[in-house]
Amino acid sequence: MVVELPLAASHRGVGRPASTFTLNPQAGTCIGIHLSSDALHVLIADAAHSVLDQKRIPLGLDYSPALAARSARDEVVAAYRRSGLPRRGILGVGVSVSGPIVADGRVQRSSVIPKWAGRNIREVFEPVLEQPIFADNESNCAAIAEMTWGAAVGEENFVLFKADVGIGGAVVAHGRVLTGVAGGAGEFGHIPIDPDGGLCRCGNRGCLELTASFRPALEVASRRQKRPVQIEELVALANSGDADAMRLVAETAERAGRGLGVIGAVLNPGLFVIAGGGACAGALLLKPLIGSYERHFFIKRNDVPAALATRFVIGKFLANDSLMGAVGLVLRHRGRL
Numbered sequence: 001m002v003v004e005l006p007l008a009a010s011h012r013g014v015g016r017p018a019s020t021f022t023l024n025p026q027a028g029t030c031i032g033i034h035l036s037s038d039a040l041h042v043l044i045a046d047a048a049h050s051v052l053d054q055k056r057i058p059l060g061l062d063y064s065p066a067l068a069a070r071s072a073r074d075e076v077v078a079a080y081r082r083s084g085l086p087r088r089g090i091l092g093v094g095v096s097v098s099g100p101i102v103a104d105g106r107v108q109r110s111s112v113i114p115k116w117a118g119r120n121i122r123e124v125f126e127p128v129l130e131q132p133i134f135a136d137n138e139s140n141c142a143a144i145a146e147m148t149w150g151a152a153v154g155e156e157n158f159v160l161f162k163a164d165v166g167i168g169g170a171v172v173a174h175g176r177v178l179t180g181v182a183g184g185a186g187e188f189g190h191i192p193i194d195p196d197g198g199l200c201r202c203g204n205r206g207c208l209e210l211t212a213s214f215r216p217a218l219e220v221a222s223r224r225q226k227r228p229v230q231i232e233e234l235v236a237l238a239n240s241g242d243a244d245a246m247r248l249v250a251e252t253a254e255r256a257g258r259g260l261g262v263i264g265a266v267l268n269p270g271l272f273v274i275a276g277g278g279a280c281a282g283a284l285l286l287k288p289l290i291g292s293y294e295r296h297f298f299i300k301r302n303d304v305p306a307a308l309a310t311r312f313v314i315g316k317f318l319a320n321d322s323l324m325g326a327v328g329l330v331l332r333h334r335g336r337l
Contacts (some may be wrong), residue, residue, distance in 0.1 A: 003175040010251070030045050030330040031043070031094070031131070031327075032330075034095075034096045034321040034323050038063070040056075040063075041055070041323055044079050047091065049149055049331075051320075052085065053082060057071050062115055065119050069124050069129075092133070092330040093133050095125060095136075096141035096329075097110070097135060098113055098126035098138050099112055100111035100184045101137050104293050105122040106144055107199060122135065123132060132223050134329045136325075136329055137168075139168035139252065140170045141272070141323075141325025141328070142317070142325050142326070143177050146273050146315050146325075150317050151315050151316045152273050153206070155172070156174055158271035159272050161188065162276035163212075163277075164214060164277045167209040170269065188259065190204065191259065191260075210263040214234070214278050217248040218231060218234060221237075221248060233275040235277065235280045249281050250285075252285075253284075253285045254292045256292070257294075257295070258292055260289070260293045261295075262296075268299070270311065272313075274312060274313070274314050275321055
């Protein structure tokens with residue numbers, strides 16, 4: 001399962017350099033699947049987590065489990081044919097879901113993929129793909145990717161905060177992702193901040209997601225541009241120096257920081273990993289977010305030694321963290337990690 005990497009040709013030190021080991025890429029392949037609001041995302045990776053194939057299959061809003069299963073089967077067959085990989089080496093299939101999911105693979109209520117509420121992911125995909133199925137919430141999968149290969153390697157305890165069109169999150173304690181008794185741990189977007197606030201897509205009022213996600217910023221940007229603006233475009237505009245876009249990112253970060261202050265009061269983590277499409281704004285998001293957190297969290301940075309101050313980092317797998325985490329889910333359950 002483990003192989004030694006070749007020694008670096010540039011080594012000029014005295015004696016033999018320390019050996020570097022990795023999982024053997026020939027040990028098998030994993031399939032990662034992500035169920036988003038309107039599409040199925042499929043990724044093929046080897047046991048060393050190198051991406052071999054990745055594709056997005058549009059399915060339209062409110063697609064059925066049956067359609068997703070058929071589309072996944074067709075894409076897996078096509079992907080292995082394109083890459084020339086043997087399907088007999090598949091270690092399993094990881095599925096990341098935009099909604100809470102319990103340990104047996106059953107999806108709880110989901111405002112993103114409503115037709116999946118009450119459905120068991122394993123029962124949907126196993127008969128069609130004929131492979132072991134492992135499933136979890138998309139933010140939990142993102143946390144697995146970051147703690148395994150990304151920005152949280154070596155961290156036993158941290159919080160992942162996903163800033164996107166919605167708000168997601170995950171809590172990692174002692175190296176394990178906490179799911180809660182019904183799969184609802186880390187649903188930061190649905191913390192009720194204002195009981196008299198607007199109606200959230202989850203059915204409650206005043207959820208953090210209503211103000212701290214990028215949805216309000218995108219609505220403002222779309223009105224100004226007189227056309228729909230996606231989060232990727234808004235972030236690109238901000239990174240290019242567009243003043244309006246930069247202000248919208250900063251305002252979103254300010255509101256998200258207030259929400260993080262609530263999370264900090266409950267968990268006081270040593271590390272926040274900031275993920276999601278909004279994190280692509282880098283320092284434009286991170287600086288005002290940290291400033292807001294510092295103002296709203298009751299323990300101030302100057303109150304504690306530097307080693308006890310909460311750190312903030314941008315995630316590594318912003319483009320496909322849920323898919324990479326689905327691969328990690330397979331490797332963890334199969335004893336490869």
